[in-house]
Amino acid sequence: MRALILHGPGDLRLEDVPVPEPASGEVILAVLRALTCATDAKILRQGAHPSIAPVPVPLGHEACGVVSAVGDGAVGVSVGDLVVVANSAPCGACPPCAVGRPSLCEHITYLSGAYAEYLRVPAPIVSRNLLLVPDGLAPERAAMVEPLACAVRGVERVEAGAGDEVVVLGGGTQGTLIAGLLAVRGCVVTLCDPHEARRERAIRFGAARAMDAPRDTAAIDALRAVHGDGRGPSAVVEAVGRPETWQAAVALARPGGEVLLYGGCAPGTTVTFPTFPLHYGELSIRGSYHHTPDAVRAALAHLAADDAPYGELLGEPITLEEVPGVLTAGSGLKRPVVVR
Secondary structure, three states, rough: EEEEEEOOOOOOOEEEOOOOOOOOOOOEEEEEEEEHHHHHHHHHHHOOOOOOOOOEEEEOOOEEEEEEEOOOOOOOOOOOEEEEEEOEEOOOOOOHHHHOHHHHOOOOOOOOOOOOOOOEEEEHHHHHHHOOOOOOOHHHHOOOOHHHHHHHHHHOOOOOOOOOOEEHHHHHHHHEEEEEEEHOOOOOOEEEEHHHHHHHHHOOOOEEEEEOOOOOHHHHHHHHHHHHOOOOOOOEEEOOOHHHHHHHHHHHOOOOEEEEEEEOOOOOOOOOOOOHHHHHOEEEEOOOOOOHHHHHHHHHHHHHHHHOOHHEOOOOOOOOHHHHHHHOOOOOOEEEEEEO
């Protein structure tokens, strides 16, 4: 079969490799659609990531396909099933899992290799995060389960509810998904992004308004002034992943408000916050990483039932041969990879 194999920073090769055979509890998927992702682009640049094995290693983690082989002991799935797979599964037994924090699992199993004709799904993922695709859901839309599940998990970490004003900083895929989910909850969402097309898209996903990204203290003060009668928004979600935007998110929040630091910054970066608003303003600051099995199921339900324009987050289809160039160039849209 053909598969894209990562050999090091910037070195992603389309190779002929053996078709995998399922071990106990495993499943093999004949991949129909994979999706490109900013995380894969970052992995390609760095040549390494905590979610993948040492190189050489197959790349890609968002996939929808047809079950082509089932290992002994795998239950609830049959050859011919159309399924979508999340890119990880928690162990269910470590201390974080035991207290209901599976996104922090100490023995998490990751999946990699979606940019291929066939994909081996590890047994823990088969048992916890391999789901049948609902009737009528297109494969490329079903493959969005993983990124949407991450957004679902992030929104779960936000306490703001119906009628509360929430500012989302960043209108990329994740910021747009978060804005849409918060709007479904009934929050009054303002999305901020420097690109007009992203701002317009946010409105179609349910944001009440969209504004330019605040670039300095004056712009942050002006943005805060138009929320909460000048006191600022109830909640701020940072979905960019830059230290300066983390700082802007804290500066925007009203006293007693909450800040979700959703965007992951580069390793080794640090942030400095003023102490006064954190202590005297009793700000609640949380992070959000990855997803959970419950979030994966909620994401699939949203994709099947919501009228949100998820297709706007997808660009033109590409082939396996085109993936390295697309990941290297970078794009604001996810590209469906047509494998067969």
